[in-house]
Amino acid sequence: MDIADPPPNKRARKSPILEQDITGIQAILSEEFDEDIALIKAHSCQLETKQQLQAVIQELSQKLPHFQHLKRVQDRSVLICPSSEIDVSNTLEQHLEQFAFSEHVLRALCHGVRVVEVPERMPRLRVQYEKTTQHWPCKFHPNHYSESLRNGTNFSSEQRIFHKRIAQLLVRLSRDVNAGRPVGICVDPRQPSIVSIAGARESPSPHEHCGMLLVDFVARSQEGGATKTELTFTEDSEEKETTLRGIPRAYYDYLRKDEDYKDLTFGAEKSRESKEVEQVQGADNLAKFGPYLCTGYDVYLLQEPCLMCSMALVHSRAKRVFFLRNSENGALATRFQLHSVRELNHHYEVFQFTTNEDKDLT
Amino acid sequence: MAAFMEEALVEARRARDAGEVPVGCVFVHGNKVVARGGNEVNVHRNATRHAEFICIDAILASCREKRLPAKQLFSEITVVVTVEPCIMCSAALHTLGVKEIIFGCENDRFGGKTVVDVAAVVGQRIDITGGVRADEAMALLKEFYKGDNPAAPPQAKKKK
Numbered sequence: 001m002d003i004a005d006p007p008p009n010k011r012a013r014k015s016p017i018l019e020q021d022i023t024g025i026q027a028i029l030s031e032e033f034d035e036d037i038a039l040i041k042a043h044s045c046q047l048e049t050k051q052q053l054q055a056v057i058q059e060l061s062q063k064l065p066h067f068q069h070l071k072r073v074q075d076r077s078v079l080i081c082p083s084s085e086i087d088v089s090n091t092l093e094q095h096l097e098q099f100a101f102s103e104h105v106l107r108a109l110c111h112g113v114r115v116v117e118v119p120e121r122m123p124r125l126r127v128q129y130e131k132t133t134q135h136w137p138c139k140f141h142p143n144h145y146s147e148s149l150r151n152g153t154n155f156s157s158e159q160r161i162f163h164k165r166i167a168q169l170l171v172r173l174s175r176d177v178n179a180g181r182p183v184g185i186c187v188d189p190r191q192p193s194i195v196s197i198a199g200a201r202e203s204p205s206p207h208e209h210c211g212m213l214l215v216d217f218v219a220r221s222q223e224g225g226a227t228k229t230e231l232t233f234t235e236d237s238e239e240k241e242t243t244l245r246g247i248p249r250a251y252y253d254y255l256r257k258d259e260d261y262k263d264l265t266f267g268a269e270k271s272r273e274s275k276e277v278e279q280v281q282g283a284d285n286l287a288k289f290g291p292y293l294c295t296g297y298d299v300y301l302l303q304e305p306c307l308m309c310s311m312a313l314v315h316s317r318a319k320r321v322f323f324l325r326n327s328e329n330g331a332l333a334t335r336f337q338l339h340s341v342r343e344l345n346h347h348y349e350v351f352q353f354t355t356n357e358d359k360d361l362t
Numbered sequence: 363m364a365a366f367m368e369e370a371l372v373e374a375r376r377a378r379d380a381g382e383v384p385v386g387c388v389f390v391h392g393n394k395v396v397a398r399g400g401n402e403v404n405v406h407r408n409a410t411r412h413a414e415f416i417c418i419d420a421i422l423a424s425c426r427e428k429r430l431p432a433k434q435l436f437s438e439i440t441v442v443v444t445v446e447p448c449i450m451c452s453a454a455l456h457t458l459g460v461k462e463i464i465f466g467c468e469n470d471r472f473g474g475k476t477v478v479d480v481a482a483v484v485g486q487r488i489d490i491t492g493g494v495r496a497d498e499a500m501a502l503l504k505e506f507y508k509g510d511n512p513a514a515p516p517q518a519k520k521k522k
Binding site for chain 1: 402405406407408409410411415418419422432433448449450453454457458470471472477478480483484
């Protein structure tokens with residue numbers, strides 16, 4: 001994957017974003033959803049009659065099983081193989097000899113040979129499909145959810161309002177409780193309920209970023225946590241089924257006093273004592289097994305996380321990551337897209353809040 | 363420097379005995395081990411408590427105590443770790459600017475060199491050498507994951 005310079009309209013900004021500037025949410029889809037699919041050169045031939053088709057396709061699919069994502073035939077043109085497969089010193093005919101085609105098929109393959117451009121992989125979105133299919137017909141399995149992520153209809157208006165409120169909360173907590181420094185919030189989306197809040201300290205250790213603190217404070221709600229901190233955390237009342245221990249006292253007290261956020265729910269489900277799996281239909285791992293790291297949780301960050309923090313959230317199995325501002329060393333949009341790396345054993349969805357400023361630029 | 367891999371393997375075995383993923387790490391400065399640690403993920407319920415972070419935190423704490431500049435010290439430290447640092451640890455070590463990293467076996471799921479070119483993303487290159495006593499490091503991991511290895515053939519699973 002390329003490591004790109006930040007696009008000009010997404011440069012990390014220095015002036016603070018105000019609560020009222022937040023306008024919406026945009027999914028940051030992984031690279032396979034990029035609008036343009038790269039084209040590769042391929043050799044094709046032109047059949048003289050349609051009667052040749054069956055024999056040609058049958059032998060091709062056995063001997064040169066390329067282009068699974070494409071239709072092999074367009075009118076009487078047939079795709080043979082990527083041009084890069086053919087050694088530069090060879091003609092097509094010399095190249096094909098090694099595959100022992102029957103004579104009449106070989107003759108057909110060497111007739112009316114052209115180099116054409118074809119998409120290198122299968123489109124995932126309709127917009128990609130429409131672009132790529134102009135070059136060569138390709139296969140396409142429309143996916144409703146992917147389309148909705150792209151056009152923003154994946155959230156109900158109620159969900160959208162909630163996400164936006166949490167983004168506004170990030171801005172407010174940073175300004176009022178953490179002297180303008182980054183803040184992160186972890187939410188269990190089932191209620192939804194605030195599991196944990198973390199803010200970067202004044203002179204932090206070099207790697208003590210907000211994202212790292214947040215996953216450690218979530219661990220506190222599961223009777224873990226490794227960070228030594230002078231902060232006091234919220235205590236639980238005996239009878240409650242949820243725990244507030246992942247929320248530093250200062251944030252909790254601030255929010256309890258705030259009229260605008262009176263209706264917010266706080267607390268994490270406690271770690272389950274029994275190892276029994278709850279049988280809930282269509283449930284995710286959080287519902288089935290109870291809290292484990294950040295499984296099933298949403299993470300909201302004021303700043304786009306760096307590579308270290310982005311990977312920490314992969315290790316922690318966060319469900320979705322929302323952020324507001326781009327960071328110069330951001331690893332989900334600005335410098336890199338960690339969620340595009342297929343080898344990883346966990347992938348979260350990424351969303352960025354849009355602001356008035358974005359609109360001014362378009 | 364590679365001789366210090368034995369020390370890292372000791373830490374990996376210690377992690378295994380504590381029920382953690384068996385990865386161990388030592389930080390070496392001037393031919394002396396100045397920090398050592400194994401994975402502490404399960405005990406803290408925090409997936410970021412990798413062996414490298416245990417060592418980083420130990421160094422930072424001792425620098426704070428002695429009022430020494432950590433930056434200078436890190437630039438003279440060789441990191442010796444049984445498994446290729448993951449993307450997160452590698453990003454941290456690149457940002458801290460350690461002198462070099464020596465690792466045992468590769469990590470093809472989330473290695474900070476094998477899977478992602480962390481140096482390019484962070485914008486800082488450091489010397490990295492892999493493959494030092496890789497078989498022993500890998501054997502520890504295999505032993506650990508053999509309990510419920512999803513990659514194991516179904517017949518082998520049935521026998522258990």
